[in-house]
Amino acid sequence: MLPTALIRQVLVSFSLVFLCAHGKEWKKYSYPDPQQDLLECGLDGIPSWICDPDQVLSEEQVSDVHSRLEELNSGTRCLCSSCDASNHGYKVAVAVMDKMSYNGAAEHVDLVANNFARYLRERWFSSGCGDNVLVLVTKETPQVYISAGPAARSKLPDRTVKSIVSSAQAQLASEDFQSAILTVVNGVKSEFEDMDTTVLAIIVAACVLGLLTVILVSVLVCLKLRSMKEDSKPTFFRPDKTRESRKSLAKSETHYDPNTDNVYVSLRENKTAEAVV
Template identity: 30%
Template sequence: MSASKRFSVVCVLLSLCFSYLLVNCAAEQADNVTEGVTEGVVEAMTKGVTERVGDKFPNPWQYPEQCRRPGTEKSWFCDVDGVLPKEQADSIDSLLVSINANASCVCNCSGNTTLELADDEGYVMGVAVVTSLEEDLSVANRTYHLERFGDAVRQDWFSDRTCDDSALIFTHYMYNCSKIYISLGDAFDSLLPSQSLSSIYAAAQPSLDTGNVGQAITVTIQKLNAAINQAMRPTEPPPPNNLVWGILGVITISSILLFHYWIKY
């Protein structure tokens, strides 16, 4: 092969490598822009719902009677319509009290407390059960209203938190068609991927299908707490960015080809 042809081959290889890197960079930038726009839209919609319904739903520590928790010293459970029998409600509340008393700190670990109920600076978890979302519940929009209502209630309940590290298991009860939504504060965004939440929903679904809402809530609490604790354990450092390795690969290949060309010609 002549020198000019070899040089042409080198140029083509270099062009392909740099083209790949440029496409990779463009794709990453596009993903970041899309994610930012989506978060902005969701934040705007949630804010509107918070103003409309969040302040109308009682919390169990200020209004225990309205939440069907009279005489309870500490409560993180509100069942305004009395869906669950008292024994199940007591069991769920005890589980929440235990979890919140031993919860790990997620953010702002120098003085984060919730009212007079917090025993330490850890995250907080609560449960709310409703039979009505005060909206038209067609099949198409039930999930939408469930999520907006759940986010609004969580933000209202835990508005005093110095960082957004609250979790609310919001349950809409319908006979043999109940649905659970897990509303999480921003502090959990980097801890719990969507796959973790999907597995929690899947674990609770069999109980929902049989109408055992109390068991479904208990499973959700336990699985969510386990997922948070697992996510907070120290992990191995993440692998280096593929883009960095790509650049190093291009430099290495280019150096070898140019050196070979220089030695031969």
């Protein structure tokens, strides 16, 4: 039985011969997937988010880019409504090739390349909430194209994408593809990290505002209680004199004065009984 390493080398060599015979023009439907087509993508059979079937980069460079992509994913937070342990944060993938097939539309290079990048992103990231980005790099006409998912576009609008791509133009012109890819990946990462910092700042501001509100309410309540205590006066209650009034009425007599035609009440005086000797 042939060793696994030898079989792998034969398959890779066969793929290279096949590509050379076809001028290395990739169609979006046939470009390999780094999560499934492990031998073709050039990371020694390890699932990753970078595919370089034409070996534009060296094995060491592919491994370096792979490590950066892993750091970006683990260093950002998941934006989806449901996240599991494998979905740390944003997912960025890189597709590198010599040349893509324009299908007779060479005059519309940018349109074809953007469609190519979007197709690969949607195929490679078939699940999730769109918090993903695909970076497409072509060697024949050194260019970088970025396709961002719906959630990722909140931090990567067209203006930001153009700025990131422009920052890598000098490296592309000198065919330093590894540096160009890392420049783009780092630019994307910085935008995502800024988003995490903004969210954290909002949370901290909300907590501080809540604490200040509690303190203010407590002070107002204390001042109100103090004011009520100072303004309060003692209340005096009069004794019930109903019984005494009844006693007074019991000792009173009603008189009628025919001369004035008035009725008046006079109190009777207690008379002390005299002892008869």
